[in-house]
Amino acid sequence: MKYSTLILAVLITVSLSSQPFINVMISNTGGPEEVSICVNPKNLNQLVAGANINFFYYSTNGGFNWTSGTLVSSQYGVWGDPTIICDTLGNFYFFHLSNPSSGGSWIDRIVCQKSTNAGMTWNNPGSYMGLNPPKDQDKQWACVDWTGGTRGNWLYATWTQFNSYGSADSSNILFSRSTDGGISWLDPAVRINQIGGDGIDGDNTVEGAVPTVGPNGNLYVAWAGPKVRNSIYGIFFDKSSDGGNTWLTDDIYVCDQKGGWDQDIAGIQRANGMPVTICDISNSPYRGTIYINFVDSVAPGDHDVKLIKSTNEGLTWSAPVKVNYDETGKEQFFTWMAVDQYTGYIYIVFYDRRNYNDTRTDVFVARSTNGGATFSDFRVSETPFTPSSGVFFGDYINITAHRGIVRPIWTRLQSGSLSIWTAILDYPVPVISTGFNIVPVSYSLYQNFPNPFNPSTMISFDIPKSDLVKLSIFDALGREISTLVNEQLQPGTYEVEWNAANYPSGVYFYKLTSGNYSKVNKMVLLK
Numbered sequence: 001m002k003y004s005t006l007i008l009a010v011l012i013t014v015s016l017s018s019q020p021f022i023n024v025m026i027s028n029t030g031g032p033e034e035v036s037i038c039v040n041p042k043n044l045n046q047l048v049a050g051a052n053i054n055f056f057y058y059s060t061n062g063g064f065n066w067t068s069g070t071l072v073s074s075q076y077g078v079w080g081d082p083t084i085i086c087d088t089l090g091n092f093y094f095f096h097l098s099n100p101s102s103g104g105s106w107i108d109r110i111v112c113q114k115s116t117n118a119g120m121t122w123n124n125p126g127s128y129m130g131l132n133p134p135k136d137q138d139k140q141w142a143c144v145d146w147t148g149g150t151r152g153n154w155l156y157a158t159w160t161q162f163n164s165y166g167s168a169d170s171s172n173i174l175f176s177r178s179t180d181g182g183i184s185w186l187d188p189a190v191r192i193n194q195i196g197g198d199g200i201d202g203d204n205t206v207e208g209a210v211p212t213v214g215p216n217g218n219l220y221v222a223w224a225g226p227k228v229r230n231s232i233y234g235i236f237f238d239k240s241s242d243g244g245n246t247w248l249t250d251d252i253y254v255c256d257q258k259g260g261w262d263q264d265i266a267g268i269q270r271a272n273g274m275p276v277t278i279c280d281i282s283n284s285p286y287r288g289t290i291y292i293n294f295v296d297s298v299a300p301g302d303h304d305v306k307l308i309k310s311t312n313e314g315l316t317w318s319a320p321v322k323v324n325y326d327e328t329g330k331e332q333f334f335t336w337m338a339v340d341q342y343t344g345y346i347y348i349v350f351y352d353r354r355n356y357n358d359t360r361t362d363v364f365v366a367r368s369t370n371g372g373a374t375f376s377d378f379r380v381s382e383t384p385f386t387p388s389s390g391v392f393f394g395d396y397i398n399i400t401a402h403r404g405i406v407r408p409i410w411t412r413l414q415s416g417s418l419s420i421w422t423a424i425l426d427y428p429v430p431v432i433s434t435g436f437n438i439v440p441v442s443y444s445l446y447q448n449f450p451n452p453f454n455p456s457t458m459i460s461f462d463i464p465k466s467d468l469v470k471l472s473i474f475d476a477l478g479r480e481i482s483t484l485v486n487e488q489l490q491p492g493t494y495e496v497e498w499n500a501a502n503y504p505s506g507v508y509f510y511k512l513t514s515g516n517y518s519k520v521n522k523m524v525l526l527k
Contacts, residue, residue: 021423023382026057026066026409028419034394035420037409038084038092040118041146041341041402044449048092048119049409050082051420052394056094058119062450063407063422067120075125076100076111080394087144088153092119093182095142095157098128108133110140110159114182129157129176129185136165137174138201139274139395141210146341147217147281151243154179158192158209158221162199171197171205173223177244192238192247197225203233203260208274208294215281215288219244220314222254222277222292224261233260235275235292237314254317255308259297265333266301267359267387272395273303276337284344286371290314293323293337293348302328305335305350307372323366323375326354332364334393334410338401345369345427349399349408352379360384363410365399365425380423385412393418403458403495405449426450440464440493443517448498448510452526455501459510463489467514473498474509474520484510500525 026032032051040046049057054071071078077099085093092115097107113126130137140159145151155178163169174189197206206225213219219240227234235254240247257273265271273295280289290310297303305323310316324332335350345367352364363381368374387393391413399408406425411418440462448457463469471485481503484496498510505527511520 021380021382021425024063024066024422024424026420026422027051027055027068028417029068030055031418032420033392033411033418034080034082034396035409035411036082036084036398037400037407037422038086039400039402039405039407040086040090040092042090042444043118043447044403044405045447045451046090046118047400047407048084048086048115049420049422050084050094050096052080052082054078054096056119056122060118062405063424071096071113071122073098073111073113073125076104076109076128078111079107081139083141085142085144085155087155087181088146090118091116091181093142093155094122095140097138097140104131105133107136107138107165110137110157110176112142112155112157112178112182112185127178127182127185129187130159130161130174130189132161132188134164136162138162138165139207139209143211143213145213145217147213147215149217151217153181154243155182156211156213156219156244157185158211160205160207160209161189161191164199166201167199169199171199171207173206173209173221175211175221175244186244190244190247192221193223193236194251195225195227195236198229202262204229206236208261208272210275210277212277212279212290213281214279214290214313218313220277220279220290222275224257224274224294227253227256233257235294235308239314252314254292255320257294257296259303261294263295263297263303263333265303265331267389268333269389269392270395271333273333273335274396276335278337278339280339280341280344282339282341282344286344288313289371291337291339291346291372293335295333295335295350296320298328301331303331303333305332305348305366307346307348309372321372323348323377324350324352324354324364325375325377326352330354334397336396336398338399338406340401340404340406342403343369344371345401346372347399347401347406348375349380349397349410351397351410356384358386360386363408363423365406365408380408380425381410381412381421385414387413391418440491443512443514443519445512445519445521447521448523452524453500454525454527456497456499457523458495458497459484460493460495461512462493463491463514466490469512469514471496472511474511476507
């Protein structure tokens with residue numbers, strides 16, 4: 001299909017090192033740190049974030065304004081390691097550690113709480129997985145199967161189990177799943193690693209298990225740990241083709257991680273370079289590529305952000321690529337990665353000290369539009385900050401991206417006070433006919449983004465069957481002023497741009513009709 005209003009040009013990669021970005025403070029109350037963030041792919045205005053220990057935040061306008069709340073699980077308690085994900089129905093999930101007031105002990109399970117109203121409220125007490133006293137459960141991450149099929153919308157979680165946290169006893173990687181939207185979880189949890197670690201919570205411990213799903217529904221996870229205790233540390237990989245029932249007989253060793261994942265960074269009380277694993281399920285040329293992002297040590301005082309990838313479901317891996325394009329001898333640390341599952345573009349956020357000879361710290365994002373072959377990296381924080389080793393920053397920062405809407409999140413120390421921030425990174429995207437490679441089950445007309453807008457905005461809609469589709473724009477008096485689409489379309493998710501440069505500020509309406517379906521949404525042009 002061809003429309004003048006559709007974005008038909010592929011993005012031109014340019015140097016963005018000096019491009020200013022709007023910074024938004026999410027909160028400076030309660031000393032928040034260790035942050036997570038997620039955008040709803042079906043409504044890009046909706047973002048939810050979490051911070052250690054029990055803070056949640058939500059935005060209904062794309063991250064420009066935030067409302068905060070305190071997460072409560074009356075039965076299981078709320079501790080650290082906040083993890084936010086969103087399912088195919090627009091429900092958000094907040095995973096965290098436990099601290100029961102009765103009937104349990106500190107970090108004895110992984111807790112999942114669900115929000116059906118874009119993060120405004122959360123079910124209490126939620127559900128849990130991994131309860132296996134007296135063992136401790138820590139560092140969980142989770143994902144959703146967005147690929148459809150028999151396992152569509154299943155939730156997966158992986159984490160580290162300590163026989164006894166902080167001891168020389170063992171640690172292992174566990175897995176659980178929910179097939180009913182977080183109501184119940186696979187019990188008992190499944191151990192998926194072959195080589196275990198100790199329980200001291202350092203380089204000889206296995207940690208950093210982040211699950212991801214491939215385009216065929218296969219489940220992938222990687223983690224960091226010892227290949228040889230006290231001497232060789234690296235990244236391990238495992239996968240399942242049946243929703244986590246069975247895993248590889250032998251883990252795949254991906255690569256060495258020089259210096260291990262427990263890293264010494266000046267001014268940071270505790271710094272982790274654990275791996276982040278994500279698979280591209282977009283319709284980009286890099287569909288099916290598995291990426292692992294981590295930090296390793298080149299030399300004392302010189303850590304770098306790395307990326308490694310596999311194009312054959314983890315059987316073989318590329319050599320690690322340095323993501324930060326700076327001189328040697330500078331520190332980069334605390335990394336996280338997102339793959340825009342609409343475009344296949346990679347976004348990696350990290351702290352960076354390339355511009356200074358002391359511990360002043362910026363926040364950078366690296367971006368790749370060619371499957372990780374090359375990156376452009378650029379500063380997204382407006383000003384640097386200086387951390388203090390006496391102030392805990394948590395164990396990670398985070399980033400989320402979809403359809404060119406990119407929102408990193410990080411912790412900042414200013415005048416002895418912690419705060420958490422995001423940056424507004426918006427990129428135009430090429431048109432892709434089917435998001436997530438899923439045939440929609442029903443008609444949907446989504447809220448335009450951005451809204452309010454000037455002068456352009458994107459309108460997305462789902463078509464479940466082949467039919468004549470019309471998308472029109474109306475002014476406040478009900479007059480049809482523009483027709484964006486008027487033709488037979490195949491099933492899929494479509495995105496159309498309306499450029500209102502020639503229209504005055506005001507309220508407008510857009511209407512989608514197809515077969516017996518008809519829906520009208522309101523939008524605001526603000527010049």
